[in-house]
Structure formats: C-alpha cells, structure tokens
Amino acid sequence: MERVEVEAKVKKVIAAVLKKNVETISPGANFIFDLGADSMQSLQLIAGFEEEFDIEMDEDKSLEVQNVADAVDYIKSLIDAKV
Secondary structure, three states, X not given: OOHHHHHHXXXXXXXXXXXXXXXXXXXXXXXXXXXXXXXXXHHHHHHHHHHHHOOOOOHHHHXXXXXXXXXXXXXXXXXXXXX
C-alpha cells in the first residue's frame, strides 16, 4: 500500500473518531494539542487504525505516536512488515 493511500485512510479514521473534517487534518497535526483528542479518543483511534488496516499495533509504540505523519509512518511500517 502506498504512503499516500495510508495517509488518506488514517485521516478518514481520525475524522470519524474526532468528528473533524478530513481536509482540516494536516500531516503535522498533533492528536492532543491540534486535534483535541483525549485519552479515550486516543484508544478509539488505535482501535480504528487496527480495524481499518487489519493490523495489531503495539500499545507502547502506539502511545509514542504524537501526530498524523508519525501515525502514517508507523502504520505503513506494520503493513510493509506483513507483506
């Protein structure tokens, strides 16, 4: 899966969980400070990413992900590792 496709799906999940417009979500947007995610929504994001991409995210590594670009990179690495 290409990075641009991963990014589009990541933004779709973020938009659904955080009730944001996809077009307003930038790659550098921080989940907490820019997008307003609380701890419960952070867990919902992880669950949404796992479901969308059929992956299992490491909880500790997931918590290190702070922004959209980091999430895309991490998810892409998990997808690439599955192939």
